[in-house]
Amino acid sequence: MELTSTELSCGSCALSRICLPANLSARETRILAGAVERGRELQSGARLIRAGARMDALYVVRSGSAKSCGVMNDGEEYVRAFNLPGEVAGLEGFADGHHTCDLVALEPLRYCRIPLGRLERLMETLPGLRREVLRLLGQSLEEAQRMRTEVSMVDARGRLASFLVDLSRRLERRNLPPTHFRLSMSRRDIARHLGLTLETVSRSLGAFRSAGWVEVRARYIKLLQPKALAALLAH
Amino acid sequence: MELTSTELSCGSCALSRICLPANLSARETRILAGAVERGRELQSGARLIRAGARMDALYVVRSGSAKSCGVMNDGEEYVRAFNLPGEVAGLEGFADGHHTCDLVALEPLRYCRIPLGRLERLMETLPGLRREVLRLLGQSLEEAQRMRTEVSMVDARGRLASFLVDLSRRLERRNLPPTHFRLSMSRRDIARHLGLTLETVSRSLGAFRSAGWVEVRARYIKLLQPKALAALLAH
DNA sequence: CGTAAATTTGAAGTAATTCAAAATGCGTGG
DNA sequence: CCACGCATTTTGAATTACTTCAAATTTACG
Structure with missing residues (x-):
């Protein structure tokens, strides 16, 4: 048809x-x-x-x-x-x-x-x-x-920041909100992707939250200061 | 001509x-x-x-x-x-x-x-x-x-063992002696490849030497027990 | 609403790094 | 061929970022 x-x-x-x-x-x-x-x-x-x-x-x-x-x-x-x-x-x-x-x-x-x-x-x-x-x-x-x-040269926070920034960019390309999204993967999945433990992922996210760079509620993420995250990548 | x-x-x-x-x-x-x-x-x-x-x-x-x-x-x-x-x-x-x-x-x-x-x-x-x-x-x-x-899941020795075993296999495919070869790269190069420091590479090689698995003289390597190295990979 | 799963938080342990120094190897010129 | 000097490699001691183990808390879902 x-x-x-x-x-x-x-x-x-x-x-x-x-x-x-x-x-x-x-x-x-x-x-x-x-x-x-x-x-x-x-x-x-x-x-x-x-x-x-x-x-x-x-x-x-x-x-x-x-x-x-x-x-x-x-x-x-x-x-x-x-x-x-x-x-x-x-x-x-x-x-x-x-x-x-x-x-x-x-x-x-x-x-x-x-x-x-x-x-x-x-x-x-x-x-x-x-x-x-x-x-x-x-x-x-x-x-x-x-x-x-x-994975071999960047520390835990740098890797997580890189992950979030990259995900944000990919969402943006798809005309989805780049600073306000839901993670479809578990902390464990993220950890396994970044070569970390889920505890370290959770703690690093916590550090970003404390710094006021992100808002985290379970799998919902709001990037408040994407530039601060991106700055971690430049080392 | x-x-x-x-x-x-x-x-x-x-x-x-x-x-x-x-x-x-x-x-x-x-x-x-x-x-x-x-x-x-x-x-x-x-x-x-x-x-x-x-x-x-x-x-x-x-x-x-x-x-x-x-x-x-x-x-x-x-x-x-x-x-x-x-x-x-x-x-x-x-x-x-x-x-x-x-x-x-x-x-x-x-x-x-x-x-x-x-x-x-x-x-x-x-x-x-x-x-x-x-x-x-x-x-x-x-x-x-x-x-x-x-790089993200295996420890230093495992990675170095993997590197040596892989190199050995590749040499063998080229009809070159697989257990007795000269490394063309420095320890620093190996370290940078494996996501380690050159000191850790040196120490891991030292451990293999102590275990009687390899003979090391500068860049000349002799694999005495390739199977012991390969066993590290199986974890 | 209740239960199991996921996530966060805490405390102790560890493998690898960092910094530092000694030893060895290697190329060069005497 | 040996001695010299520089680069590479080894070894040592202290530090640290991450892990591991454990428990509390939150979230998801029937």
């Missing part, structure tokens, strides 16, 4: 400026849209991707949020990334065709799915898509490497 | 099983080789890539070794990776067309260079090359994410 197909098309999606089609021509976007499958709504805790599974598609968060996570051999969980709407997950599967971490919904989640076979065939003919996939991979790589040096 | 062109061709390069052509057909390798430029020998300390520079090519170490590094805003150096022969550097530039870290020779270094324009044109027609570049990016991403969780 006309309406449904309009809803499905990337061209009319609110995320198109952020998502994979961001830098594609209208024509390329239309063709890509033909390969995109829309997933049904998943509930919090649902697993979109499982570590070890064959990589059969790219997944894009459409609404809600997710974490890319796994467990170390000692059973400890780690969190590689949090995924907001428009962000592509599962790219690490390009390494050997298998995923190495789970993708877990943090709240009710809708997503799009681009089967790998169709993506590869489209990349053959669409140079823009080719460039975009490379850009996406490069961006994820850059981000992972930046996070790596951050 | 015939000889020179033979030397230049990827097909006859000793690294072809490890390098970019690893999974390419003979035909694709031949075509790719036509786009590869051979750099002159650089001396230790020379900078192949500069952070901030426009990404104009992919660089591959042909002999010697290099580090991918940069400086934090507080002036501290960090080391994202060490690059051995056959390893491609500068992939993070795909993010926005600019490099974000330097590539510095750790010893006399020879390299190959694949201009980006030619690479992109070749990817248009060579599906194998396309897949290989994606694989390479995926692998770098996976590696960066793995390192990130390692």
Whole structure:
């Protein structure tokens, strides 16, 4: 039906400026849209991707949020990334065709799915898509490497500040309030992401609160002085 | 001259099983080789890539070794990776067309260079090359994410053990002695790579020596009990 | 409204850092 | 070849940021 197909098309999606089609021509976007499958709504805790599974598609968060996570051999969980709407997950599967971490919904989640076979065939003919996939991979790589040096060189407060400022920026890009938001992830998830314990995350947040930089009520965060947080990053 | 062109061709390069052509057909390798430029020998300390520079090519170490590094805003150096022969550097530039870290020779270094324009044109027609570049990016991403969780979850000795075991594996793949090698990087470089201080690296190596797991004489390392080191990783 | 989960707060312990000095290795020129 | 001097590495002692363990408090949800 006309309406449904309009809803499905990337061209009319609110995320198109952020998502994979961001830098594609209208024509390329239309063709890509033909390969995109829309997933049904998943509930919090649902697993979109499982570590070890064959990589059969790219997944894009459409609404809600997710974490890319796994467990170390000692059973400890780690969190590689949090995924907001428009962000592509599962790219690490390009390494050997298998995923190495789970993708877990943090709240009710809708997503799009681009089967790998169709993506590869489209990349053959669409140079823009080719460039975009490379850009996406490069961006994820850059981000992972930046996070790596951050975890090893910056102290707990610096890392938490960086996390909050980065999240704020990403929300802003999505036209969501950048200074007044709800964390969809637990303190434990944040800690596992930043290489800290949940107690240290809580204490650092407490320090920001005491300094008057943020307002914290459970998972609701208000950034009162984002610049003070950003200043922590400059060291 | 015939000889020179033979030397230049990827097909006859000793690294072809490890390098970019690893999974390419003979035909694709031949075509790719036509786009590869051979750099002159650089001396230790020379900078192949500069952070901030426009990404104009992919660089591959042909002999010697290099580090991918940069400086934090507080002036501290960090080391994202060490690059051995056959390893491609500068992939993070795909993010926005600019490099974000330097590539510095750790010893006399020879390299190959694949201009980006030619690479992109070749990817248009060579599906194998396309897949290989994606694989390479995926692998770098996976590696960066793995390192990130390692830095945040594993203690100093575990990280150093992981570094030595990984290096050993990479040397082995290159038909170099995996248990008896010379480190081309300083303790400081290793520390900056693992998110430690050089003193901690030295002390951890000392602990391995005391345990009879390694023999250390300056930069010469002999792995006496690689399995003991590998066991540290399993936690 | 009540119970389990999540978060905060507290106190003690520890691995790694920092600062400092000694020892070793390495290249250079006598 | 050996001696010199500088850079790297090792070793030592004190400090500290973060963790760990434990308990109180708040929040979420049936």
